[in-house]
Amino acid sequence: MEKEIRVRFAPSPTGPFHIGGARSALFNWLLARKTGGKLILRIEDTDLERSSRESEENIKAALKWLGMDWDEGVDVGGEYGPYRQTERLDLYRKYTEQLLAEGKAYYCYCTDDELEAERQALVAQSQMPRYMGKCRNLTPEQIAEFEKEGRKPTVRFKVPAGQQIVIHDMVRGDVVFDSDGIGDFVIVKSDGIPTYNYAVVIDDALMHITHVIRAEEHLSNTPRQCLIYDALGFEKPVFGHISLILGKDRTKMSKRHGATSVDQYRKLGYCPKGIVNFLALLGWAPNSEQEIFTTEELIQAFSMDHVAKNPAVFDLDKLNWINQHYMRQLDDEAFFEAAKPQMIEAGFMTGEEEGDKLAWLKKVVLTSKEHVSYAAQIPEVVAMYFHDDFAFENEEAAAVLKEETVPTVMNMLFEQLGQLEAVDATGVKATFKTIQKTTKLGGKSVYMPIRVALTGNQHGPELTEIIPLLGLERTLKRIKGSLEKAGVTLA
């Protein structure tokens, strides 16, 4: 029996939840679900300045929205809690004392200025800037002197010299680092809070994490962490560093590349399943040629073996294409719900509507279903239903009404529509048929002038859809207005 897989997602609550973080979470989640393992959600809030509870809530809400749940961690609890690093300070302290007592760590009283000077000196010699161990062997007298000055020490880890550190990485294979390239690094800040590289090791070890799957930016930090695993006698997990998500210009995704946070996509009305589907395909490829996956299919198909090493550019076009599938799959009610906030924001509804008005709004919104990639596009698509006053989109459109057959077509249209029992799709269709038959004109000569007169536009939804929704009165009013504007007189 294989050991149960325990993976974790350990975000820092320091800002909007980044789409890259969502992908890291997703890979962990998929692996856990695939193998019947556990996903632990831990909050790494040791950066007191930037961490906020609000941001933590935001991350949790985003994970839930995307459909990811966790088996242990903040909110749900578990055997190895607490799951917020600032609530685990006692634990870290214990290990720090151990390291100090064993001579594997030491207090450092260096000031920022001293550190900076050393850095500059190293850079000048074109060496890797690192702490050279100035405070390694402080005498009790020196320490007393520093303490008297009121200097607050940090704790530094004593990096062993001349050691090769080999990381067995699931996606990259063996990666070798030389310990001589790493200076004695800070594990506890002067305010007593552990640094990331230190806390992460203790937490992953204590929480019995078996696989650490995280973004590639952490790869270079991993040797430091390995050193700590060894110093503390912890068993190391399997690492898997997945590549970064890049913007169109091949640099790390940032604000200038457009929407980068999960929340922004939620507000734009993307489907969580669409985002998950898209993210899964960034840096991972299935065995098959399948592109659209349900969550269950994703879990079945997922494997770390097929995770790509190279960074992936975030392709908004593809996200839109995938999301379009999901928008269409929404049932009418869900689609309307998705449209609602967008419609309200556009000023096309208040959200208070009921009865006929609400029913009409629903029908209008649903006409856009096949035409949008995400909900924020809906208002634009249905805008024509809300404005009876409009201009011709261009000269070409206006010219359509100058065709000599236009008066004939329009006269017939008025006559026929007026006779309809009900202005519905069937009736309208029949009307067009009759006009075509009688006038012996091609479809284009009949439809296009009416379309332009009705919407000012040469493109749009089917007329048999538009006319019933506008109703007889508005239809006639619009057409008459347009004809007048175009200077067309009817016999």
Place this chain on the structure above:
RNA sequence: GGCCCCAUGGUCAAGUGGUUAAGACGCUGCCCUCUCAAGGCGGAGUCAGGGGUUCAAUUCCCCUUGGGGCUACCA
């Protein structure tokens, strides 16, 4: 600067010591259609460059170039 990672079309990518080098997005042509979208059927477009190894290299090795990450009392 040093260390580390990466390199198949514009993008996501499959793939192998011998292949006509998949598929998808995007682009584009045709069909459908009043139009747009969707859909169907086609098309263009790739192994970064240079050296090796080998009968044979996109595949293995080295270098160059390019991109990225780390080098914090951020994570």
